[in-house]
Amino acid sequence: MIDYTLMYKGELPVEGDWPPAVRWDVFVSAYTSAERVQRVFRKAAAESRHWLVFPEYGFTPEKCPAGAFASESRDEAEYVRSFWDNSIGDIAGRTVGIDITGFIRPYLIFMLRWLAQRGVRRFDALYTEPVIYAKREQTQFSDDVVVEVRQIAGFEGTHSPDTSNDCLIIGAGYDHQLIAQVAEHKQFSRKIQIFGLPSLRADMYQENVLQAYRAEEAVGRHTADESNSYFAPANDPFVTANTLRQIVTRIDALRPITNLYLSPVATKPQVLGFALYYLTERLNTATSLIFPFCEAYNPETTKGLSRIWKYTVELPPV
Amino acid sequence: MKDAAQNPFNITKAVDFSDQEIHDYWVDMPTGDSFSSMAKPTSPMPMLIVGGKGSGKTHLMRYFSYPLQRIRHGRDLLEGIRRDGYIGIYLRCGGLNSARFRGKGQPDEKWDDVFAYYMELWLSQLVLGTALDAVGEMPEVLSREPNIVRDLLSLVDLREHTSPKSLWDLNLLLRGLQKELDVAVNNSGMTGKLPVHITVTRGDLIFGIPKVFAANLSPFRDCLFLYLLDEFENLSEVQQRYIQTLIRERQNPCSFKIGARTYGIRTLKTYSADEENKEGSEFEVLPLDTILRANDRYQEFAKRLVAKRLAEFNRVPSNVETLNSMAQSLDKHFEEFEKSPFGRSETAFVTDKYVGRDRPYFKTLRQNLEKGLDADAARGLSVPDEIEKAIALLRCPEFPLLEKVNIFIFYREWSKCHNLQKAAKEIADDCRAFLAGTLKHGRYQTVLEYFRADLLAQLLRETDQRQRYVGLTTFVEISSGFPRNLLIILKHIFAWATFNGEFPFRGTPISIRSQQAGVLEASEWFYRDSRMIGRQGQHVMDGINRLGTLFRGIRFSEKPSECSCCTFSSDLSRCTDVARRVVDLADKWSLLINVGGQRDRNTERVDAKYQLNPMLAPRWDLAIYRRGVLALTPEEIDAAFNPEHAGKFDEFAEKRIARMAAPFFGHARRPLGGLPPERTQSLFADGDYD
Secondary structure, three states: OOOHHHOOEEEEOOOOOOOOOOEEEEEEEEOOOOHHHHHHHHHOEEEEEEEEEOHHHOOOHHHOOOOOEEOOOOOHHHHHHHHHHHHHOOOOOOOEEEEOOOOOHHHHHHHHHHHHHOOOOEEEEEEEEOOEEOOHHHOOOEOOOEEEEEEOOOOOOOOOOOOOOOEEEEEOOOOHHHHHHHHHHOOOOEEEEEEEOOOOOOOHHHHHHHHHHOOHHHHHHHOOOHHHEEEEOOOOHHHHHHHHHHHHHHHHHHOOOOOEEEEEOOOHHHHHHHHHHHHHHHOOOOEEEEEEEEOOEOOOOEEOOOEEEEEEEEOOOO | OOOOOOOOOOOOOHHHOOHHHHHHOOOOOOOOOOHHHHHOOOOOOOEEEEEOOOOOHHHHHHHOOHHHHHHHHHHHHHHHHHHHOEEEEEEEHHHHOHHHOOOOOOOHHHHHHHHHHHHHHHHHHHHHHHHHHHHOOOHHHHHHHHHHHHHHHOOEOOOOOOOOOOHHHHHHHHHHHHHHHHHHHHHHHHHOOOOOOOOEOOOHHHHHHHHHHHHHOHHHOOOEEEEEEEOHHHOOHHHHHHHHHHHHOOOOOEEEEEEEEOOOOOOOEOOOOOOEOOEOOOEEEEEHHHHHHHOOOHHHHHHHHHHHHHHHHOOOOOOHHHHHHHHHOHHHHEOOOOOOHHHOOOOHHHHHHOOOOOOHHHHHHHHHHHHHHHOOOOOOOOOHHHHHHHHHHHOOOOOHHHHHHHHHHHHHHHHOOOOHHHHHHHHHHHHHHHHHOOOOOOHHHHHHHHHHHHHHHHHHHHOOOOOOOOOHHHHHHHHOOOHHHHHHHHHHHHHHHHHOOOOOOOOOOEOHHHHHHHHHHHHHHHHHHOOOOOHHHHHHHHHHHHHHHHHHHHHOOOOOOOOOOOEEEEOHHHOOHHHHHHHHHHHHOOOEEEEEEEEOOOOOOEEEEEEEOHHHHHHHOOOOOOOOOEEOOHHHHHHHHOHHHHHHHHHHHHHHHHOOOOOOOOOOOOOHHHOOOOOOOOOOOOOOOO
């Protein structure tokens, strides 16, 4: 059984130069106006660097950086396929670095499946922690308009008609509307929430829980039950993946899970952990990654830049 | 956050119940209209069970499902099924994850076929699994199994698959075919290809399995195979069209009950020559919340539901008699204001709070009269002293509610440009006679009867008190046919009572304070929860916000045109398409409740009539009982519900409310002589755009 925490996780200096060994053949980042995204892009050394402009951020062409890849497609598979075919091509033997900080979650998740499918076995993911969220616990990352809740392409599973012990694990973030919509969508399943603890900053955990409580009615009977709340560090994808496995193993042992749904609406490192766990252990099982797709996202929700993480992700063969 | 772990109302959704709990918590209508007689599980005619969120669809459908039959009948399962006359095959459409059957570079028509095939495999596994669970151990099955398997295999194109020898193997084969299809569908996002070989013709297994079982096994001989398809709203229009086709092409011994939210039926079209299914011919409809709302015994049913909760929670055995008696005694667990003549005890706090100082409504009246005097718009009053005399005549210190009645009638007289000195004297005479019991009929009595709740609400607001939504009967009324809403209200009240150190349902009644806090919290939850997915959801909420604000403005104006204003009517055919669509969505999401038609007084035209869901009443301090109906012009409806016209809403609302506000009552500011003649409109008229 793989221990995800054996994968490498380290920090890069916020100020000053990065070690010369930190460089890639291909570097990809999602364009936002946040300082933490722009600074990392400037510092990243790579043969080719690519900005992705997601339609949900609403940037007009004149506001996009020169040479950025932009597409109006909101289908994560179509978008990533189109970017890759147009800008990257054959990846064999090339190293890949991805700054996941500004990525919109479904695109990031599908990107992992895409890389695995293309034979990439290892890549570096960068994530930059903010100093604070701009409006504390009231920060809205999405525009609150959930268009639909559905599975993410490539993470769709083979499900069972027996729905008697379905389970939904939510990586709970600040957007309580997103939590509520996902819980509503899989209303018949047992719901479990993973909160980010330790959080990125000391006060963020309290803010996180306060927001998640607003989705209490949708999450249902298990909200107040402590055995249905779990914790994983907000900045650690590998512990998140391990935590997911522990939760699933525990529930499965009590009574086999009929269908499992995973919904990461929390921090990007946790999203990474969810996707990694799925690809490694749940592919082609009765498991799906589901997500509440929003019409628009706020491209600037944070202030400052406190730590830069580098995660070396090992992907399984698929 | 309040501790909710020991709250009997913690579970508010049927989906959170186990099968055993669905059975244990089941409560039927008091008499006559039992849920079975409404849902007719043995009827071959398919049925759409529609209702808003929390109306009880899932509880009802699960009650008819096989796992519940199993619990009900225990060891006599097969005999029980025979007596029931049906076996319920329950399917949650949400489990199909149907959104993946689209896009991915494939043409729509291909997805239609793939989804139909997937559904066939899915339902076949369910019906086969259910039937086998029921009869799997019977010797009759063993002897007939080869025949049954042979008959069923004739419906499947096996290709390279090994021929199954048993029914369990057949089920595994179907599972394998479904997995193959899953992988093909999932990979199409990456490969752009969708290689699928369809092995079963539409409907062959869904209708074929029950037919073969009924022909071969005695327990199923006269048994209806009832497909219970819940959460139908999760299917897209084309996917629903496939189900509608199954309904149209239904074969014995099968039938369907389709559970859907009110907004969830997207089409009635079929693939059978593009025909549309018709209510009465191909299906019937059970509008669950509408039926519950209209049922005279909904209060009784709802209280039994609460009693059952408490009985199960406290592990007290309950039968029909004990439940009824518990239900009847529930009201006493909720503190309420003592009912007294002329609202004396309900308004006693006014007498206590304003000792030695003017009551706020008289203060406002004085200010209005002074403004009127300055503008020469208070007929009959010419000097400030006369204002004081008029106010003195309207006083009735012992009964603040009657003072409010006096002032209301006074404002009405003012709006009609009557002589205010004279009016005040007449009102004072009426008030005295009413108190003495010599005035039995007339406007005074009628105003009190019709506007009592509004005047009390105004009084509470003017004296900085919270509105009083208290008592179990009130909460049942607020729930409006949605049992879940009642449970959610009680859940919050229970939590607040516990938080406030009370022991709900165990001695002292739940305080008014806890009830008020709980109902307000439940109302806020409903407001958040009712928001539909997508951009139009925002338009609906914006429209509801405007409507709530307008109703509140009217209720708390000096001379409300309608009593208990929480309902409007309008000729929607003259509104913009967008506004009509938004109103329709608000109705389908249960933010508005369609309460039938309203005859327009001038044209005899029948207008649509909607009540704001009473769950939202506490948010805007509105009435929960429907009485007066506000007739809105098509332009006003557009301003409220069409985002492109929303800029005009404030102007419309201000204009409308200005007609009910002193000192001008919507008249232009002009000298007394220029005021228009009296209007003769009835005080309680339903219509006429005012």
